[in-house]
Amino acid sequence: MLERIREGSQGTWATVILGLVIFSFIFAGVGSYINSSINSAAATVNGQDISRDALEKAYQNERSRMESQYGEAFAALAGDEAYLKEFRKGVLDRLISEKLIDQAALELGLRVSDAQIKQAIVQMSEFQVDGKFDNDRYLIVLRTAGFQPNGFRDYMRIDMVRRQLSQALIGTEFALSGETKRIYDLQAQTRDAKYLTVKTDDFAEQVSVTDEEINAYYQTNIASFDTEQKVSVAYVELTLNDLLPAIEVTEQELEDEYQASLADFKTDxxxxxxxxxxxxxxxxxxxxxxxxxxxxxxxxxxxxxxxxxxxxxxxxxxxxxxxxxxxxxxxxxxxxxxxxxxxxxxxxxxxxxxxxxxxxxxxxxxxxxENVTPYNDVKEQLTTTVKIRKAETELYALQQRMAEVAFEIPDHLDEVAAVANKPIVTTELFSRNDVPVALSSAKATNAAFDADLIEQGVNSDVLDLGDNRLMVLRVVNSEAERTKELAEVSDSIKQILVKEAAVVAARQWTQTLANSLKSGADITEELASQNIAWQEKQAIARTDAQLGQNVLTELFKLGEGESNNTAVVDTISGDVTLVQLLKINSPVEPESMLLDNFQRRLASNKAQVLYSELLDSLKASADIEIYN
Missing domain, CATH: 3.10.50.40 (Chitinase A; domain 3)
Structure with a gap:
């Protein structure tokens, strides 16, 4: 066979094919075969590339930051491919914005001198010991972060130029004194008002709901009556900590560990x-x-x-x-x-x-x-290390045995529990949205809702849940997703419709009161019929939490004239509030320092808006191409 291959590789057609391959390398270049997929751009911004390497590095850095900050919450989101796609897109958008800012700064002629960079580095707390710059710490931190001194200075130069542009915008934006005073007066203004709350439940007996209305609601909102899949599982859980108390170590084992780990106890x-x-x-x-x-x-x-x-x-x-x-x-x-x-x-x-x-x-x-820590000083540490290692070995052996019996006897967990010397725990029915804490890891949850395990009713594999934690589970009961019948939800629909109709009735009655007030009529008898009384409150601020945000928002829209000093407001609780403005109180004259601080905050807010608008303008006029 080898002889035939050799003969075939020396034939006319083989020579032609080889020639074509050689010519393709000549005209395309070897580098195009090697580098095309590695160094291609993720995007170009006005002709300048953002490499895929740069995007990947920024993406991984941002992902690591989110994982360290939000832990399991971010890990759950990261399991969604659609979310990760949007997350990566957000990182690329940031890189594009940074590239546009760099280009704008260059066009404006913004520069940072070597002396400025040096001064900034000296003042960075990361490089200081006891409040003073430490060159040794500086070099260690740079190496840990993967920087060479020259590369870090270049990074600092880019960052400082970007901040120079943003600070220029902040420095040129301002708020006029008169403008500041008017906005402050509006924000610090208080109001006197009286209000009453109409309970919608008091109108529930005045409304009725027909079977046709119930059926119509059911048909319109039928998707909301779908149930979630639920399962009940039995499981056996084994952790390293379960094994540690029974682990024993000898003096010889500790001495051997000390000798093997001597480098760890040695200061070079x-x-x-x-x-x-x-x-x-x-x-x-x-x-x-x-x-x-x-x-x-x-x-x-x-x-x-x-x-x-x-x-x-x-x-x-x-x-x-x-x-x-x-x-x-x-x-x-x-x-x-x-x-x-x-x-x-x-x-x-x-x-x-x-x-x-x-x-x-x-x-x-x-x-x-060089200094070596004596054996007796680290004996306790050595004991912990040896115990953990022996427990890990035992845990691994038990894992293999648990896997064997879970497979060999798949219809119950008794043998698995005997091997692990742990009890079988059985849960109540639960859905994916209310998973018990013990099963909350993605691996355990996915196994609990695995279609094959549910259908066959067999044991799962041994699940390695991390941190030396093992589990074997089986589904003992399940409820499939389904749409509830009308008869099952009729009562709850009726309650919803009655509540909605009661809100409408209460609102209409309250609006009648408001109209009477606007016409100058007395509403005392109407209020007495519903056992409702006015409440009055002085100097209500925009931040007052007692009235509720909906009522506050409407109150500060009202004027002092009788035609527009009253409003009917739906509250978050479902009740209806009638609020009437009595008086607008101007704030006391603020201290000059307070007004100065307010003016600076107002200017800062304007600068942030301006910076955002600058980015929008740069993006609108830029030639940006994003590659898949």
Whole structure:
């Protein structure tokens, strides 16, 4: 067979096909085959790409932030593909907005100097220790976040230019004093009013509902009478904590664990050095020669700290005589670190060292030797570690055995419970919207409503619910989705219709009272017939919670004339309120400081609106293309 393949690959047609493949590589380029699917753009904004890599990174960062902030609530939403699609679209919209702002800032000529960036970095609390900038912490934080110093400075430059544009908008937006005073007076204004509440339940006996109306409501709203699928499940749950109390450990096991984990109890040697950095610049050879000249001065006895302040390009450490504080292995550039650790005695100075950042002269200033925590100091920690490991091993073995008996004897959980040494728990009927806490994980819920498990009535697989928690369940009872018959819901529909008719009757009666008040008539007898009395309240503010938001909103729409000083309002509780404005109270003259603060808030609100409008304008005039 191999011989035939070899002969076929040397034939005329094989030669033609090979030639076509070669020509396709020549004209299209190998890079197009390799990179087309990897580096393609997610969108272009006025000809500038937003790469798929950038979108994916922003998406993952935002998703991680949401997961850490909202936990299970976000995890439940993330299970919906439609939601994740909209979530990703929101991230892309933000990247597009940022790109438009960057382009607008560039067109406006906005810039940030190196000195401004340095000052901003020094003032960032993330890089401070005891309120002061710490270069060692700065480098550690950058490495943890995946930044190199140059890359972080570029990131800061972009961010500061964006803020420069937003601050320019905030700085140019303003609120006039007269405008501020008028808006303040409106917001701080209070009102005197009287009001009464008409209970709709008092009108329920005055209305009737026919069978035809009940049937019509049922047919119109039939979807609302669909029931949810419900199940009742029996389950056996086993966790690591169930096994831990019975786990025993020996002294030998603890000592073996200590020796195996010795690196965890060891503090590596740390070193403190000062350095002088000469960056490559445009003339690497010249930079190296300058470093050699400085080293000559150091060897001649010149003060290292003074030379660092004068020549070092690492301005942060130069201000401290070149000191970069304590560091351990793996924290610095490899060439720098190797040289620093090769110095034998405090005060020793290295030769000129080349790193990715430039040429260094390194002086060893202090050493913290390696330290090992004694066995007895960590014995309790070791006991916990060994117990957990042994319990995990036992849990895994029990998981395998539980899986076997759940499969071999699928029609009950007795054998599974015996293996786990845990009781069988049976739930009441529940729907997907009221799942018991023990079954609230997505994996357990999905198993409880699995169509095959419901139909066959067999045990589930062993469900690994995370955090060393196992479960086997089976559905013992279920109710399918269905539409309730009219006879089942007739009484509830009647109550709904009676309530609606009572609200209409109460509103009509209350409106009659309002009309009488507007015409100047006395309504005392009407109120007495329903055992209703006026209530009066002085100095009602817009934030008053007693009257309810609906009543407040209508009250502050009313005028002082008899023709428009009364309103009928439906309340959230279902009752009807008649409110009458008695007096509008102007606020006392505010202190100038209060008015100044209000004016700044008003200007800030305007600036936010302006910024949003700027984005809308940029999007409207931009050439934006989004790719699937």
């Amino acid at each position: 040697e740390e070193r403190r050095v000062s350095h002088i950095l000469i960056e490559f610049g445009d003339d690497e050879a010249g930079a190296e020669q300058q470093a050699e000249d400085i080293l000559t001065q150091v060897k001649a006895g010149k003060d290292f700290a003074e030379l660092a302040k004068e020549y070092s390009a690492d301005t942060f450490s130069a201000e401290k005589g070149g000191d970069i504080d304590w560091f351990g292995k793996g924290m610095m550039d490899p060439a720098f670190e190797d040289s620093a650790y090769s110095l034998a005695t405090v005060g020793e100075v290295s030769d000129v060292v080349k790193s990715d950042f430039g040429f260094h002269i390194i002086k060893l200033t202090d050493i913290k030797p």
